[in-house]
Amino acid sequence: xxxxxxxxxxxxxxxxxxxxxxxxxxxxxxxxxxxxxxxxxxxxxxxxxxxxxxxxxxxxxxxxxxxxxxxxxxxxxxxxxxxxxxxxxxxxxxxxxxxxxxxxxxxxxxxxxxxxxxxxxxxxxxxxxxxxxxxxxxxxxxxxxxxxxxxxxxxxxxxxxxxxxxxxxxxxxxxxxxxxxxxxxxxxxxxxxxxxxxxxxxxxxxxxxxxxxxxxxxxxxxxxxxxxxxxxxxxxxxxxxxxxxxxxxxxxxxxxxxxxxxxxxxxxxxxxxxxxxxxxxxxxxxxxxxxxxxxxxxxxxxxxxxxxxxxxxxxxxxxxxxxxxxxxxxxxxxxxxxxxxxxxxxxxxxxxxxxxxxxxxxxxxxxxxxxxxxxxxxxxxxxxxxxxxxxxxxxxxxxxxxxxxxxxxxxxxxxxxxxxxxxxxxxxxxxxxxxxxxxxxxxxxxxxxxxxxxxxxxxxxxxxxxxxxxxxxxxxxxxxxxx
Amino acid sequence: xxxxxxxxxxxxxxxxxxxxxxxxxxxxxxxxxxxxxxxxxxxxxxxxxxxxxxxxxxxxxxxxxxxxxxxxxxxxxxxxxxxxxxxxxxxxxxxxxxxxxxxxxxxxxxxxxxxxxxxxxxxxxxxxxxxxxxxxxxxxxxxxxxxxxxxxxxxxxxxxxxxxxxxxxxxxxxxxxxxxxxxxxxxxxxxxxxxxxxxxxxxxxxxxxxxxxxxxxxxxxxxxxxxxxxxxxxxxxxxxxxxxxxxxxxxxxxxxxxxxxxxxxxxxxxxxxxxxxxxxxxxxxxxxxxxxxxxxxxxxxxxxxxxxxxxxxxxxxxxxxxxxxxxxxxxxxxxxxxxxxxxxxxxxxxxxxxxxxxxxxxxxxxxxxxxxxxxxxxxxxxxxxxxxxxxxxxxxxxxxxxxxxxxxxxxxxxxxxxxxxxxxxxxxxxxxxxxxxxxxxxxxxxxxxxxxxxxxxxxxxxxxxxxxxxxxxxxxxxxxxxx
Numbered sequence: 001x002x003x004x005x006x007x008x009x010x011x012x013x014x015x016x017x018x019x020x021x022x023x024x025x026x027x028x029x030x031x032x033x034x035x036x037x038x039x040x041x042x043x044x045x046x047x048x049x050x051x052x053x054x055x056x057x058x059x060x061x062x063x064x065x066x067x068x069x070x071x072x073x074x075x076x077x078x079x080x081x082x083x084x085x086x087x088x089x090x091x092x093x094x095x096x097x098x099x100x101x102x103x104x105x106x107x108x109x110x111x112x113x114x115x116x117x118x119x120x121x122x123x124x125x126x127x128x129x130x131x132x133x134x135x136x137x138x139x140x141x142x143x144x145x146x147x148x149x150x151x152x153x154x155x156x157x158x159x160x161x162x163x164x165x166x167x168x169x170x171x172x173x174x175x176x177x178x179x180x181x182x183x184x185x186x187x188x189x190x191x192x193x194x195x196x197x198x199x200x201x202x203x204x205x206x207x208x209x210x211x212x213x214x215x216x217x218x219x220x221x222x223x224x225x226x227x228x229x230x231x232x233x234x235x236x237x238x239x240x241x242x243x244x245x246x247x248x249x250x251x252x253x254x255x256x257x258x259x260x261x262x263x264x265x266x267x268x269x270x271x272x273x274x275x276x277x278x279x280x281x282x283x284x285x286x287x288x289x290x291x292x293x294x295x296x297x298x299x300x301x302x303x304x305x306x307x308x309x310x311x312x313x314x315x316x317x318x319x320x321x322x323x324x325x326x327x328x329x330x331x332x333x334x335x336x337x338x339x340x341x342x343x344x345x346x347x348x349x350x351x352x353x354x355x356x357x358x359x360x361x362x363x364x365x366x367x368x369x370x371x372x373x374x375x376x377x378x379x380x381x382x383x384x385x386x387x388x389x390x391x392x393x394x395x396x397x398x399x400x401x402x403x404x405x406x407x408x409x410x411x412x413x414x415x416x417x418x419x420x421x422x423x424x425x426x427x428x429x430x431x432x433x434x435x436x437x438x439x440x441x442x443x444x445x446x447x448x449x450x451x452x453x454x455x456x457x458x459x460x461x462x463x464x465x466x467x468x469x470x471x472x473x474x475x476x477x478x479x480x481x482x483x
Numbered sequence: 484x485x486x487x488x489x490x491x492x493x494x495x496x497x498x499x500x501x502x503x504x505x506x507x508x509x510x511x512x513x514x515x516x517x518x519x520x521x522x523x524x525x526x527x528x529x530x531x532x533x534x535x536x537x538x539x540x541x542x543x544x545x546x547x548x549x550x551x552x553x554x555x556x557x558x559x560x561x562x563x564x565x566x567x568x569x570x571x572x573x574x575x576x577x578x579x580x581x582x583x584x585x586x587x588x589x590x591x592x593x594x595x596x597x598x599x600x601x602x603x604x605x606x607x608x609x610x611x612x613x614x615x616x617x618x619x620x621x622x623x624x625x626x627x628x629x630x631x632x633x634x635x636x637x638x639x640x641x642x643x644x645x646x647x648x649x650x651x652x653x654x655x656x657x658x659x660x661x662x663x664x665x666x667x668x669x670x671x672x673x674x675x676x677x678x679x680x681x682x683x684x685x686x687x688x689x690x691x692x693x694x695x696x697x698x699x700x701x702x703x704x705x706x707x708x709x710x711x712x713x714x715x716x717x718x719x720x721x722x723x724x725x726x727x728x729x730x731x732x733x734x735x736x737x738x739x740x741x742x743x744x745x746x747x748x749x750x751x752x753x754x755x756x757x758x759x760x761x762x763x764x765x766x767x768x769x770x771x772x773x774x775x776x777x778x779x780x781x782x783x784x785x786x787x788x789x790x791x792x793x794x795x796x797x798x799x800x801x802x803x804x805x806x807x808x809x810x811x812x813x814x815x816x817x818x819x820x821x822x823x824x825x826x827x828x829x830x831x832x833x834x835x836x837x838x839x840x841x842x843x844x845x846x847x848x849x850x851x852x853x854x855x856x857x858x859x860x861x862x863x864x865x866x867x868x869x870x871x872x873x874x875x876x877x878x879x880x881x882x883x884x885x886x887x888x889x890x891x892x893x894x895x896x897x898x899x900x901x902x903x904x905x906x907x908x909x910x911x912x913x914x915x916x917x918x919x920x921x922x923x924x925x926x927x928x929x930x931x932x933x934x935x936x937x938x939x940x941x942x943x944x945x946x947x948x949x950x951x952x953x954x955x956x957x958x959x960x961x962x963x964x965x966x
Contacts, residue, residue, distance in 0.1 A: 041587075041588065041589050044815065045810045045815075046569075046587065046588070046589075046815075046816070047569065047575070047577070047582065047585070047587070047690040047691075047810070047816075048567075048568070048569040048575075048587070048591060048686075048687070048688040048689050048690045048691070049589075049687070049688075050686060050687050050722060050723050050724065051724065052721065052722060052723075052724050053724065080806050082806060082809060082854075084809070084812065084828075084831060086812075086814060086827050089810065089815070090809065090810045091809035091810050091812060092806055092809055092810075100859065100860065100864060147823060147824055148822070148823050148824070149827075151814075271855065271856060273805075273806070273851065273854035273855065273856075273859075274854075274859075275802060275806070275854055275859070275863060278693075278694035278695035278725075278803055279691075279694050279724060279725065280724050281724060281725055
């Protein structure tokens with residue numbers, strides 16, 4: 001992208017690994033409950049109820065602040081952010097703020113990302129701890145055409161970490177790579193299970209050629225972030241090209257249609273009437289606590305990638321892809337230890353598993369479950385014993401991932417490599433008879449041999465070992481040539 | 484010191500009630516009969532209650548209590564609860580149309596404690612809407628009248644609680660005090676009212692007005708009863724983050740007829756100079772003489788900073804109120820409106836227009852204003868600074884003096900309608916009580932004598948957690964005032 005693009009992100013990560021919500025004892029796993037059953041006086045904001053901080057949330061926030069190299073505040077201060085909206089039970093959100101002598105949990109961090117072999121530093125402006133809102137459900141899926149809306153408060157009060165970056169991204173790709181990495185960090189810190197619907201959400205601010213800032217809300221994944229930004233930048237460039245100007249506004253990403261649309265309601269800027277929440281006195285954050293958390297931080301994606309490349313002998317690239325998904329990486333390490341051959345395993349996971357779950361829209365966790373260590377070991381074993389070719393191995397992986405089939409079953413269907421030379425020789429003879437012209441071409445020009453190999457592979461439905469096929473054809477050609 | 488509505492049996496203390504019930508359990512039923520007959524006779528004039536429980540329900544609870552192993556420190560006392568304190572299954576209106584039909588699904592911590600200690604809830608008392616007012620004329624339902632003179636107000640906002648106790652329609656009551664709402668009605672009805680140290684009594688279940696100022700406290704006919712109730716309701720509550728971790732339960736032991744030490748008592752000149760009724764001042768001076776006669780040191784001190792306490796108080800209280808009252812939108816409880824096919828903004832607007840009275844709207848507007856972008860620093864932040872200074876002034880004062888004493892109100896109870904139409908005059912009634920809330924100090928109002936047949940309240944206050952000494956001095960005043 002040659003145009004001058006500036007992108008900043010506001011990421012909301014639910015602390016899904018907490019047992020309870022941020023200020024009450026309700027479960028933070030609201031996804032399986034019938035509407036409005038995972039609620040209590042506190043998260044419903046009933047008159048007289050009071051919030052009490054879930055201290056584990058503070059520890060998670062400190063861990064993230066450390067991982068993002070932030071400066072951590074010496075006290076935890078909560079503010080009330082006021083706006084009227086039906087998904088907000090108290091009509092204010094308990095959040096944090098950075099003015100009037102107030103401070104969020106952490107500020108001034110940085111994260112490095114690597115895009116096109118270039119390392120770039122993204123500055124983190126601040127991290128907030130705040131409570132999630134309820135969910136508005138429209139009977140017609142959208143506000144348009146719906147006569148009423150339903151509200152489910154099961155999500156209200158779930159702990160959120162808001163991570164705000166400086167506008168340091170110059171392309172949608174950079175933004176996506178950052179969000180991928182942030183997701184992986186959140187996974188490694190056991191803060192967010194990013195595979196859960198709505199657990200990692202992003203709002204993006206984007207401006208083109210120094211124009212007005214447009215905020216895009218409602219982006220649910222790194223992939224969608226890149227798509228939404230690409231769409232939005234193209235849209236803005238089109239307007240500019242046709243002589244229009246960009247007005248500052250808030251737009252929503254409509255995933256199903258792949259477009260952004262202007263918000264129907266003008267959002268109020270700046271009139272949130274922030275003030276310290278009198279129900280939550282400041283909590284000191286001691287150096288000792290920070291040190292303790294710092295010491296018990298788990299291995300983070302960057303150092304894990306370095307270790308994996310060294311320990312398993314995989315390429316830096318493969319290692320960097322593996323660590324993007326904590327579960328995938330755990331699976332890789334476990335399976336490599338159990339069945340050896342880490343290079344092959346990493347290739348099957350990075351090149352095949354990821355491809356098929358992505359194409360079929362299967363959650364990665366399900367893909368990993370299907371291609372579990374046991375099955376992976378069996379497949380690797382078949383391959384190294386020469387029972388199946390690399391081509392067949394990859395094909396088996398596809399079927400295991402997409403159809404949840406046991407490798408034994410695939411083998412029992414007879415789809416193994418044709419080991420018997422005679423069998424291949426018979427097929428080669430058939431092919432030679434059917435393609436006399438190709439045979440004479442191949443005798444003159446060794447490059448033309450590939451056509452014959454292809455024909456044999458087709459006839460054997462890919463089951464033959466290509467190396468062996470090649471060898472037999474050359475032998476036969478030599479014999480023909482002598483004749 | 485009892486008004487004409489009281490009978491000998493209806494006016495007994497908790498101690499006497501427990502003694503009589505221990506001798507003869509059936510006495511509890513005679514006592515209930517007696518209190519209900521007072522109610523039958525006078526309640527239609529006084530209108531202390533918003534919701535009175537049927538006698539049959541109260542008798543049933545008494546039967547249950549008598550069967551239990553322990554009758555508890557309250558010994559079957561009939562406790563009236565201000566209608567902004569949540570009672571499970573009993574309508575809690577906050578004196579507002581907004582919550583006219585609201586039935587809380589949970590008990591406030593203080594209510595649970597009352598029930599566990601042998602108290603029987605007799606009803607919910609009238610109050611200024613959302614505790615905003617100083618006369619109880621501001622109830623959305625009807626005003627409560629002063630049992631000493633039906634032409635006068637009982638003070639507010641806990642006017643219903645004070646009148647129920649004064650007129651022997653209850654044994655004791657709970658009120659709430661944000662800027663004087665327990666002490667002012669106690670003074671105007673000749674009862675004893677305590678505003679405890681901020682954080683001594685849990686606010687969980689108290690419908691918030693000014694969260695950083697609100698405290699629940701007892702209203703009683705006798706100092707000893709007030710101490711007994713304070714022992715029951717105080718103590719750390721994990722559900723209230725502003726609750727103090729201190730030992731309580733010893734207050735009753737401080738209620739003895741002689742001073743436990745030779746207190747040095749400060750009289751703050753600003754609290755007993757301007758606008759003081761001459762008769763009221765006479766009562767006060769006489770009382771000071773008697774105290775000195777008991778060996779106490781009484782000294783006059785100046786505290787010029789007090790001139791800022793009213794504006795400081797109203798800025799903070801209204802700012803917090805505008806935030807606390809944001810949740811009343813008619814969606815989840817309270818005012819119910821037709822919603823289908825309507826914009827939520829229109830529903831909210833209508834609910835708040837119909838549900839709130841004028842004084843509530845005034846305070847929400849002013850509170851919203853002082854928290855607005857650009858005004859916050861000049862109002863709220865400045866008020867917060869003055870508040871801090873005030874606290875420091877009091878801290879200095881109480882390095883030298885054990886306690887302080889003043890008039891609770893500079894004037895006798897106003898006539899009905901006299902101040903309600905003039906907000907400035909109305910707000911000035913709190914001149915001596917609001918500094919206490921701003922500094923988070925404990926204070927008590929005890930009757931110090933009569934002028935023209937109307938009670939005069941004396942305010943005793945001290946450093947944080949000095950309730951024991953305050954109760955002791957109040958008991959001494961109770962003893963010497965009639966000498």
